[in-house]
Amino acid sequence: MARKRxxxxxxxxxxxxxxxxxxxxxxxxxQAMYGTRRFVDFQxxxxxxxxxxxxxxxxxxxxxxxxxxxxxxxxxxxxxxxTDKGRDLFPVVIALRQWGDRYNPSPDQPPxxxxxxxxxxxxxxxxxxxxxxxxxxxxxxFVAEDNNEAPSNGKKQA
Amino acid sequence: MARKRxxxxxxxxxxxxxxxxxxxxxxxxxQAMYGTRRFVDFQxxxxxxxxxxxxxxxxxxxxxxxxxxxxxxxxxxxxxxxTDKGRDLFPVVIALRQWGDRYNPSPDQPPxxxxxxxxxxxxxxxxxxxxxxxxxxxxxxFVAEDNNEAPSNGKKQA
DNA sequence: CAATCCGGTTTCATATTGCAACCCTATTGC
DNA sequence: GCAATAGGGTTGCAATATGAAACCGGATTG
Numbered sequence: 001m002a003r004k005r006x007x008x009x010x011x012x013x014x015x016x017x018x019x020x021x022x023x024x025x026x027x028x029x030x031q032a033m034y035g036t037r038r039f040v041d042f043q044x045x046x047x048x049x050x051x052x053x054x055x056x057x058x059x060x061x062x063x064x065x066x067x068x069x070x071x072x073x074x075x076x077x078x079x080x081x082x083t084d085k086g087r088d089l090f091p092v093v094i095a096l097r098q099w100g101d102r103y104n105p106s107p108d109q110p111p112x113x114x115x116x117x118x119x120x121x122x123x124x125x126x127x128x129x130x131x132x133x134x135x136x137x138x139x140x141x142f143v144a145e146d147n148n149e150a151p152s153n154g155k156k157q158a
Numbered sequence: 159m160a161r162k163r164x165x166x167x168x169x170x171x172x173x174x175x176x177x178x179x180x181x182x183x184x185x186x187x188x189q190a191m192y193g194t195r196r197f198v199d200f201q202x203x204x205x206x207x208x209x210x211x212x213x214x215x216x217x218x219x220x221x222x223x224x225x226x227x228x229x230x231x232x233x234x235x236x237x238x239x240x241t242d243k244g245r246d247l248f249p250v251v252i253a254l255r256q257w258g259d260r261y262n263p264s265p266d267q268p269p270x271x272x273x274x275x276x277x278x279x280x281x282x283x284x285x286x287x288x289x290x291x292x293x294x295x296x297x298x299x300f301v302a303e304d305n306n307e308a309p310s311n312g313k314k315q316a
Numbered sequence: 317c318a319a320t321c322c323g324g325t326t327t328c329a330t331a332t333t334g335c336a337a338c339c340c341t342a343t344t345g346c
Numbered sequence: 347g348c349a350a351t352a353g354g355g356t357t358g359c360a361a362t363a364t365g366a367a368a369c370c371g372g373a374t375t376g
Contacts (some may be wrong), residue, residue: 001330001365003181004205010267012258013188013251019262023179023333025163030171033296039354047162049334051170054355064261076341077353082296085261090296091253091284093171099250100170103222103243104177109168113302116288123299124287126249130274133291138191138240138248141281144271160362161333181364197323207365212324234323234372 019063020089024056025049026096029065029082029089037079065089095126177221178247181216182206184254187223187240187247190287195237223247 006014017107020026029044036042043053057080060066065086069079094114114123127135166170178184185204194200201211215238218224223244237239252272259269272281285293 001363003331003364009263011185011188012262012264012269014185014253015262015264016254017181017184021179021181021184023175026175026179027169027172030169036160040352043354050355052333053337055332072342076355087296088257089259091286092250092257094286094318095250095253095284096174097171099246100174104170104173104245106168106170106173111170114299115302116294116296116298117300119288119290120302121289122302123294124289124291126253126284126286128249128252128284129282130277131279132277133282136274136281137288138245140276141273142274142275144280146349152272198321201323206366208324209326209366210364213363230373236323 019065020058020092024052025060025065026089026093028053028056028060029086030093032066032080032082032086033090033093037076037081039080040078060086083139091126094123098126177217177223178250180214183218183223184212184247184251186214186218187244188251190224190238190240190244191251192247195239197236197238202240218244227313249284252281256284 006018009015009018019061020029024046028042028048031042036045039053039057042048042057043050046053048056057066057068061068061080063085064083066080067083069081071077071079097112097114105111115121116123127139128141130136130140164176165175167173177185182204186200186206189200189203194203197211197215200206200215201208204211206214215224215226219226219238221243222241224238225241227239229235229237255270255272263269273279274281286295286299288294288298
């Protein structure tokens with residue numbers, strides 16, 4: 001049967017996963033962050049089937065994660081470029097990468113060494129922080145109740 | 159055909175997606191962060207099919223994101239609890255939530271108001287930062303070359 | 317002793333995925 | 347001027363994954 005959709009879920013995580021929660025979409029976005037823009041390049045670098053790539057690119061364009069730009073001076077040539085919405089997936093990708101590096105390091109290779117251009121020093125480990133910038137774990141965070149709602153039994157964890 | 163696997167990919171994002179990159183796994187982890195531990199509760203709160211839930215829970219246990227604990231004083235009762243590895247998906251979930259809140263807000267409801275317990279103030283927007291804590295965009299970050307490798311044509315973006 | 321809860325397994329119809337082959341336009345190489 | 351090749355797809359098919367619902371067996375409850 002059809003995959004279940006969460007377009008109208010009240011949970012924003014579910015709605016986000018609806019757009020980039022499949023096996024390929026985030027990898028396409030990642031590849032775009034590396035600078036890839038052309039259909040054939042995505043296809044070769046990811047090793048994705050062409051029909052699936054068409055489908056994912058269209059979906060990402062529909063969801064405004066990518067923009068399809070016609071660069072066809074002579075003949076049909078297109079580029080798929082990240083939008084601001086797509087670029088704002090950067091923290092998601094970095095969070096996943098750091099988690100993967102920590103718990104599933106590659107046996108053959110060291111993790112990618114990401115640095116910032118101005119200083120040339122490695123970027124920071126991403127962490128959830130409070131208003132002052134102090135790190136928070138799952139257990140430190142709770143969902144504040146909406147005052148207009150009926151009060152619930154107790155504070156839920158994040 | 160079978161879904162393509164990335165177990166041995168050199169990319170840690172791909173390897174991470176291999177473990178939690180399907181439609182349900184991250185939602186199960188999220189639900190676990192809310193405090194859900196029992197099979198029936200996951201099933202009812204997520205509306206997931208029972209056979210799929212069994213499969214995902216097993217996969218997550220295999221990957222050490224969850225631990226299956228026998229709490230059967232009388233009769234078979236189990237709890238699925240987050241491991242440290244699972245809890246460390248917190249930044250991933252928060253990053254997705256903030257992205258979803260920003261670009262796909264629910265028309266009916268305000269986004270969840272997450273606060274930290276000690277101060278009661280909203281948590282920070284997650285951001286990729288340099289060593290000093292200054293925010294970085296995709297374009298600020300590059301992949302430092304491994305010195306042992308042959309030098310490549312140019313610095314790639316993150 | 318029947319009804320219910322918990323944690324599954326089984327069956328079946330439908331979707332999704334991956335591969336490979338094909339297509340059309342446009343640019344090359346010669 | 348014509349074949350070869352590149353870009354960006356589409357189509358058909360077989361292998362899988364998903365979802366709904368039925369079934370199951372032990373334990374507890376009424």
